[in-house]
C-alpha cells in the first residue's frame with residue numbers, strides 16, 4: 677500500500693466527513709460533535725487551507741493507494757514557531773495497515789526539513805494505545821505521563837506526552 681500526504685483540497689471534505697463521522701474515531705478526538713455534519717468538515721478543510729497561508733497550521737490529507745484515508749496536522753505553534761503539536765486520524769476501515777505510522781513519518785520529515793522545526797510533540801489518552809504505538813513506531817519518544825488526567829466513562833485516564841527533537 678502506498679501512503680502519501682498532500683495539502684488539503686475542498687473536495688476532501690466529503691470523504692473526510694464520512695471517515696470521521698464514527699463514534700469510535702471521535703471518542704479519541706476532542707472538539708467534534710457526533711454526528712459530525714459535512715458543514716463542519718468543510719470549515720475544517722477551509723481552515724486547513726488557510727493555515728498553510730498564515731503558518732498557523734500545516735494540515736495534510738492522508739491518501740492510501742490514492743484513496744482518502746484520514747488527516748494529519750501540525751498546529752498550535754509555540755512563540756518562536758519552532759515547535760508544533762501533532763494531530764491525526766485515520767478512518768476505521770483503514771486501521772492497522774501502518775497508514776498513520778507512515779503519515780507521521782512523512783509529516784515529521786516535512787516539519788524538520790521544510791519548516792526547520794526543532795521539536796514536534798503530541799499526547800494521547802492512555803485508553804488509546806494504538807495512537808501511542810504509531811507515534812513510537814514513527815520515532816517520537818514517550819516523555820511523561822500525567823496520571824489520572826481526565827475522567828472518561830467514569831474511569832480515570834492518564835495522558836501520555838510524546839516528543840521528537842532535531
Ligand SMILES: CC(C)(COP(=O)(O)OP(=O)(O)OC[C@H]1O[C@@H](n2cnc3c(N)ncnc32)[C@H](O)[C@@H]1OP(=O)(O)O)[C@@H](O)C(=O)NCCC(=O)NCCS
Pocket residue numbers: 700701702704705763764765766767770771772773774775776777778799800801804805806807809810
Ligand atoms: C490511532 C490511529 C490514528 C492509528 O491509525 P492506524 O493507521 O491504524 O495506525 P498504524 O496501523 O500505523 O499502527 C497501529 C498500531 O497500533 C496497534 N494497535 C491497534 N489497536 C491496539 C490496541 N487496542 N492496543 C494496542 N495496540 C493496538 C496495531 O497493532 C499497530 O501496531 P503494529 O504495527 O505494531 O501491529 C487510528 O486508530 C485513529 O484514527 N484513531 C482515532 C483517532 C485518534 O486516536 N487519533 C489520535 C489522537 S492522539
